[in-house]
Amino acid sequence: MTPPYRSEIRLRLDDPAAQRDVIALGYRREGIARGAGPDREDLVVWARLADDPEGPSPRALPDLPGGELTDGVIRVRPVRSEDLDGWYELRSLPEVVATSVPPVAPPRAEVERLFAYAESRWLAGEAAAMSIVDARSGSFAGQIALYYFQPHHREGMLGYGVLPAFRGRGYARRAVELVTKWAFTEARLQRVVAGTAVGNIASQKALQAAGFEVEARQLGMLPAPDGGRIDSVLYVRRRP
Ligand SMILES: CC(C)(COP(=O)(O)OP(=O)(O)OC[C@H]1O[C@@H](n2cnc3c(N)ncnc32)[C@H](O)[C@@H]1OP(=O)(O)O)[C@@H](O)C(=O)NCCC(=O)NCCS
Structure with missing residues (x-):
């Protein structure tokens, strides 16, 4: 048969x-x-x-080499259940809600679902959701994700946030640098972009310090918490 x-x-x-x-x-x-x-x-x-090629099917977003990225000061690794409280706290902060799309605080059940499905989404090549960990203490310090909405253009988009206790130490810049380098070398992306609300100076400085440049102003790109729209400054870094 x-x-x-x-x-x-x-x-x-x-x-x-x-x-x-x-x-x-x-x-x-x-x-x-x-x-x-x-x-x-x-x-x-x-x-x-039956006529698909032999061997494993290709993955657009590979695993992190050795399971994590580090520069000795921070570690960036896939989200784990132990990060859930820190993630929920971060995503509930008003300044983080204001920069989220849509700009609403997620219910706890939504964050739990996000964690439960995170690895599936990574395996699907849709998004790599990672935690930023303080290397010295091992504490959860923040979150960074690479969304792969534009695989045909080989363009990924970053989103990130850092808990107030860890801000101003260069953690966002370091995380952006580590993930961008991985995206270019391991995932073979050509462009990494990040959109920031026009007034989000801290995020813009972190991107500039990580080697990103302004590409465009996107008019009314971001939904505001009051129901209006905010312009976004789009930053890009291209594969060297
Ligand atoms: C934006 C955010 C991630 C920055 O995190 P961070 O770890 O404090 O950033 P860094 O320490 O890497 O700072 C990067 C630069 O911004 C500067 N900076 C930090 N906070 C700042 C502030 N409130 N105002 C102005 N500049 C600020 C730093 O001095 C540094 O500049 P430098 O390189 O010239 O010294 C953090 O403030 C945050 O989580 N904000 C809320 C969520 C958010 O905006 N996410 C980004 C959406 S695009």
């Missing part, structure tokens, strides 16, 4: 180990089957065709 031309597997979004197994077998991610699980949870659809 001839084997079937198409083999399909549906997996839970919070089961990255199973997704790594099917990636190793050459399955490709096709999308999300909404509410398809037994408890009406979303499932990820993976499939392999």
Whole structure:
């Protein structure tokens, strides 16, 4: 009997180990089957065709080499459940809410879901969500993510925030430098961009210190907490 031309597997979004197994077998991610699980949870659809190439399927966002990036002062690594309280605290701060899209404080359950699905999104090549850790104390200091919305252009977008107790020490600049270097060398991106609200001087200085330059002013790009719109200054760094 001839084997079937198409083999399909549906997996839970919070089961990255199973997704790594099917990636190793050459399955490709096709999308999300909404509410398809037994408890009406979303499932990820993976499939392999008989004439797909042998070996693991390609990943747009590889794992961090050795599991983390470090410059000796900070460590940047994928989010872990122990970071959840710090993440929730950070995402609830008014100045962080004001720079979030949409500009609303996420309920705790949303942050928990974000953590549960973070590795799935990384494996999907959609986003790499990482925590910034103070290397000396091991404390959670902030958050940085690389969103890969434009894979065809090989352009990624950064988002980040640092807890007030760790601000002004260069942690944002260091995290931006580490992640941008990884994006160019390991993920082979050509452009890394970051949009900052016009008045967000701290973020703009951190980007400039990390070698980014202003590319454009995006009119009314960002939704404001009061329902209005704010201009964004778009920064870019190109692959050397
Ligand atoms: C923006 C933010 C991430 C900066 O974090 P940080 O770790 O304090 O930044 P750094 O220490 O790397 O500072 C970078 C530069 O900004 C300067 N800076 C820091 N805070 C500043 C402030 N409030 N006003 C003006 N400049 C400031 C620093 O002096 C430094 O400049 P230098 O390189 O010339 O010395 C942090 O303030 C934050 O989390 N803000 C709220 C969320 C946010 O705005 N996220 C970014 C969205 S685009």
